[in-house]
Amino acid sequence: MADLTTKYLGHTLRNPIVIGSSGITDTIEKLVDLAKNGAGAVVLKSLFEEQILLEADHKLKQAEKNDLIYSDFSETMDYIDDHVKEKELNTYIELIKEAKQKIDIPVIASINAVTSSEWTGFAKKLEDAGADALELNIFVMPFSFDKDCNENENTYYSIIKKIKEVVGIPVAVKISPYFANLGTVVKGIEEAGADAIVMFNKFSSPDIDIDKQKITHADVFSQPNDIFNSLRWISLSANRLNIDLAASTGIHDGEAVIKQLLAGATITQVATTIYKNGPEKINEMLNFIHNWMDEKGHNYIDQFRGKLSSSASENPEVFERVQFMRYFSEIN
Amino acid sequence: MENIVEYLKAERSQEWRNEIRKSIKTKLRLEKVRVEMSEEDPNIRNTNNIEVNTGLSIEEALLEAQRCIDCPTPTCMTGCPVGINIPKFIKKIETNDILGAAAVLKDTNGLPAVCGRVCPQEKQCEAECFYTIKLNKPPVAIGHLERFAADYEQNSGQIAVPEVAKPNKIKVGVVGSGPAGLAVSGDLAKYGYDVTVFEALHEIGGVLKYGIPEFRLPNSVVDVEINSLKQMGVKFRTNFIVGKTASFDDLKKDGYQAFFVGSGAGLPRFMNIPGENYNGIFSSNEYLTRVNLMNAADPDYDTPVISGKYVAVIGGGNTAMDSVRTAKRLGAKRSMIIYRRSEEEMPARVEEIKHAKEEGIEFMNLHNPLEYYADKDGRVNSMKVQKMELGEPDSSGRRRPIPIEGSEFIVEVDTVVVSVGVSPNPIVPAALPKLEITDWGTIVVDKDTMQSTTIPEIFAGGDIVRGGATVILAMGDGRKAAAGMHKYIQEKIKAN
Numbered sequence: 001m002a003d004l005t006t007k008y009l010g011h012t013l014r015n016p017i018v019i020g021s022s023g024i025t026d027t028i029e030k031l032v033d034l035a036k037n038g039a040g041a042v043v044l045k046s047l048f049e050e051q052i053l054l055e056a057d058h059k060l061k062q063a064e065k066n067d068l069i070y071s072d073f074s075e076t077m078d079y080i081d082d083h084v085k086e087k088e089l090n091t092y093i094e095l096i097k098e099a100k101q102k103i104d105i106p107v108i109a110s111i112n113a114v115t116s117s118e119w120t121g122f123a124k125k126l127e128d129a130g131a132d133a134l135e136l137n138i139f140v141m142p143f144s145f146d147k148d149c150n151e152n153e154n155t156y157y158s159i160i161k162k163i164k165e166v167v168g169i170p171v172a173v174k175i176s177p178y179f180a181n182l183g184t185v186v187k188g189i190e191e192a193g194a195d196a197i198v199m200f201n202k203f204s205s206p207d208i209d210i211d212k213q214k215i216t217h218a219d220v221f222s223q224p225n226d227i228f229n230s231l232r233w234i235s236l237s238a239n240r241l242n243i244d245l246a247a248s249t250g251i252h253d254g255e256a257v258i259k260q261l262l263a264g265a266t267i268t269q270v271a272t273t274i275y276k277n278g279p280e281k282i283n284e285m286l287n288f289i290h291n292w293m294d295e296k297g298h299n300y301i302d303q304f305r306g307k308l309s310s311s312a313s314e315n316p317e318v319f320e321r322v323q324f325m326r327y328f329s330e331i332n
Numbered sequence: 333m334e335n336i337v338e339y340l341k342a343e344r345s346q347e348w349r350n351e352i353r354k355s356i357k358t359k360l361r362l363e364k365v366r367v368e369m370s371e372e373d374p375n376i377r378n379t380n381n382i383e384v385n386t387g388l389s390i391e392e393a394l395l396e397a398q399r400c401i402d403c404p405t406p407t408c409m410t411g412c413p414v415g416i417n418i419p420k421f422i423k424k425i426e427t428n429d430i431l432g433a434a435a436v437l438k439d440t441n442g443l444p445a446v447c448g449r450v451c452p453q454e455k456q457c458e459a460e461c462f463y464t465i466k467l468n469k470p471p472v473a474i475g476h477l478e479r480f481a482a483d484y485e486q487n488s489g490q491i492a493v494p495e496v497a498k499p500n501k502i503k504v505g506v507v508g509s510g511p512a513g514l515a516v517s518g519d520l521a522k523y524g525y526d527v528t529v530f531e532a533l534h535e536i537g538g539v540l541k542y543g544i545p546e547f548r549l550p551n552s553v554v555d556v557e558i559n560s561l562k563q564m565g566v567k568f569r570t571n572f573i574v575g576k577t578a579s580f581d582d583l584k585k586d587g588y589q590a591f592f593v594g595s596g597a598g599l600p601r602f603m604n605i606p607g608e609n610y611n612g613i614f615s616s617n618e619y620l621t622r623v624n625l626m627n628a629a630d631p632d633y634d635t636p637v638i639s640g641k642y643v644a645v646i647g648g649g650n651t652a653m654d655s656v657r658t659a660k661r662l663g664a665k666r667s668m669i670i671y672r673r674s675e676e677e678m679p680a681r682v683e684e685i686k687h688a689k690e691e692g693i694e695f696m697n698l699h700n701p702l703e704y705y706a707d708k709d710g711r712v713n714s715m716k717v718q719k720m721e722l723g724e725p726d727s728s729g730r731r732r733p734i735p736i737e738g739s740e741f742i743v744e745v746d747t748v749v750v751s752v753g754v755s756p757n758p759i760v761p762a763a764l765p766k767l768e769i770t771d772w773g774t775i776v777v778d779k780d781t782m783q784s785t786t787i788p789e790i791f792a793g794g795d796i797v798r799g800g801a802t803v804i805l806a807m808g809d810g811r812k813a814a815a816g817m818h819k820y821i822q823e824k825i826k827a828n
Contacts, residue, residue, distance in 0.1 A: 053726075053732070056726070057726055059771070059772075060726065062771070063772070063799070066770065067779070068774075068777070068779055068797055068798055069770075069772065069774065069798055069799045074649065074679060074753065074799065074800035075647045075648070075649035075651060075652065075679060075751055075752050075753040075754075075800075076597075076601065076752075076753030076754060076755070076799055076800050077679070077753075077799075077800070078647070078648065078649065078673075078677075078679050078730065078752075078753070079601070079603075079647070079752040079753050080753075081726070081732075082601075082603055082604070082752060083601055083752075083753065085604070086601075086602075086603075086604045089604065120606075121604070121605050121606045121702075121703070124606065125604075155737065158737070158738075166606075
């Protein structure tokens with residue numbers, strides 16, 4: 001049987017299927033189940049700054065409804081977001097500690113940072129709690145009318161540098177594809193000290209209900225077709241960076257995992273397919289990869305990883321255009 | 333409510349009230365300017381513990397009492413959590429019957445000298461005064477007058493001890509001797525119960541003693557009120573933690589029929605930022621308790637607080653103001669408030685902020701601490717702060733502070749007092765697993781009787797129910813609870 005072991009963020013994973021940060025990685029029971037079903041590693045559900053602020057707002061509203069709770073002159077209410085943050089962080093730390101005791105695959109903590117100031121302290125605490133690595137899910141709104149590209153990009157670099165200053169564990173950075181020049185940003189992230197890049201975030205998107213004429217949320221799940229953007233950028237980045245590459249979004253089966261590995265991914269992150277099919281899906285995907293590798297005569301992953309990356313081309317833009325022209329000329 | 337309206341109407345129609353009202357034309361009353369209470373020189377008072385507000389003289393009090401027009405519908409009373417008959421006590425002052433005024437206050441408020449000093453009248457009775465709501469003029473100085481009448485009585489040597497009913501020999505326990513506990517025990521004693529107050533610390537008075545500094549509320553003022561309770565037969569046991577020293581079951585076996593829990597919000601909160609455990613960083617609770625109750629300002633004492641020369645107090649509430657002004661009095665060269673919003677959002681009373689500024693307190697508003705640094709002995713020597721700007725309002729209506737990237741800088745400090753809020757004391761909830769508590773750790777009670785929703789013999793009030801309350805709200809809870817406990821016990825007796 002082929003050897004699927006993969007090195008990611010300094011840890012040896014039994015296979016390249018990592019469960020992405022999501023609602024399926026938020027309790028110890030789910031983590032144990034994922035490990036039992038063969039996951040290579042788990043990225044815990046992110047601690048979101050905005051979510052914590054919303055929770056604080058919710059608590060304040062609750063306090064207002066309970067007319068016995070008094071909020072005037074009270075520092076407690078004034079710092080309620082800090083207190084909620086502390087509580088959420090402590091719950092998260094407990095999850096890391098428990099996971100380290102109960103499962104024997106790497107546990108990657110994840111924080112969603114929008115500023116560089118507040119989260120460095122958190123990162124250190126997550127390391128102290130035993131996290132094997134950290135995934136920074138940085139989300140600076142890319143559609144501000146006031147900020148220019150450099151300002152946005154510098155926020156990313158600043159967060160990474162500050163976190164790297166305080167933690168010794170490897171740090172992965174999960175990004176969106178929305179940059180004016182993603183290539184330079186990816187390079188910048190490497191230079192800022194990241195140990196891996198995860199491509200890409202799956203944002204929740206707005207939708208519109210035309211009957212109610214209201215803004216609604218679009219389906220949060222990825223579709224198999226969503227794989228192509230990350231496939232392109234994994235392919236473009238492979239062998240041009242000296243850090244690990246994690247492919248994310250749209251990876252729903254064993255075939256998609258193999259595509260990303262061929263493009264040059266170090267590991268793949270899955271979530272939607274586990275939501276829909278349960279943790280047993282991991283085994284099914286692993287079996288597919290084993291069979292394919294046996295069929296192709298590969299004994300281990302490095303034999304084919306990056307085989308179809310674009311690194312052979314000196315100018316990826318030309319490579320992209322060539323693919324484009326060839327595709328449409330063949331159609332015609 | 334109708335009864336109260338009728339009662340107030342009848343009171344207002346009494347001959348003496350009619351006479352005093354007619355003695356000065358309303359138009360002339362309305363033209364009078366509010367008397368301001370004089371204060372000690374800020375540059376002298378910030379070096380000692382003398383009380384900042386000096387109180388009204390009798391002449392000033394009489395003059396201010398004349399401003400009250402004795403409204404037919406006294407809206408000021410709607411702003412008072414214990415429903416003091418405000419026009420009546422003010423008119424008693426106007427007739428120069430100051431002891432009579434004090435007696436009116438004591439009908440509904442067992443601690444008038446305390447409330448006259450620490451109640452936020454500007455947001456309660458004075459906010460609802462006719463002058464405020466109809467004329468947009470400074471309200472009658474109800475708080476100053478309350479303090480005047482109460483102090484006058486205390487200094488007269490003729491302190492009235494409220495009458496108590498014949499002892500019924502039924503034992504009730506009160507956990508905590510703060511304002512809620514003192515109020516409930518006074519009323520229970522009036523009903524004739526055998527009341528014992530259990531206090532965890534070595535001093536009686538709870539937050540009135542450990543939390544509020546001498547320069548705002550002298551301990552001697554609190555002691556007078558406590559002595560009145562003692563004379564009414566209330567017993568106090570200090571250094572006694574209910575739930576640890578003895579359990580509720582132990583006390584029930586000793587014959588206690590019901591309990592009032594007024595154990596307060598004594599669990600400090602921190603910000604969870606790096607370096608917060610270094611020496612020299614205190615919670616405001618610890619800092620104030622050490623100074624106020626444990627003689628920590630005396631370097632020869634067993635548990636001194638090092639008198640910081642560069643003191644930063646984190647927060648913008650009344651406790652933060654008390655801490656920073658205490659630090660100044662202990663000799664700090666720089667005594668700073670570091671608050672992440674602007675002055676407009678500060679939860680502290682306007683008067684406290686004003687006093688602090690006069691005393692030379694520096695206000696670093698729109699700043700937030702990020703990290704503390706220490707010397708080789710682990711003693712804090714500096715801190716990193718970041719500038720903030722204000723974003724959209726949150727659910728409390730205060731604008732949310734947002735960090736300004738790259739604005740961090742270092743401030744030299746040798747003492748830091750963290751005053752970012754407190755949690756309810758967890759000991760009683762931990763001792764009574766069946767007790768229903770909220771997400772905040774507060775005890776859930778019926779708001780009319782203050783009775784626990786899950787354990788009938790437990791009643792509660794003050795900060796343990798409200799999270800954070802004013803003295804007068806806590807006292808209001810205590811009074812409601814006393815009525816609730818009385819009803820509960822009497823019904824239980826009847827049923828047996």
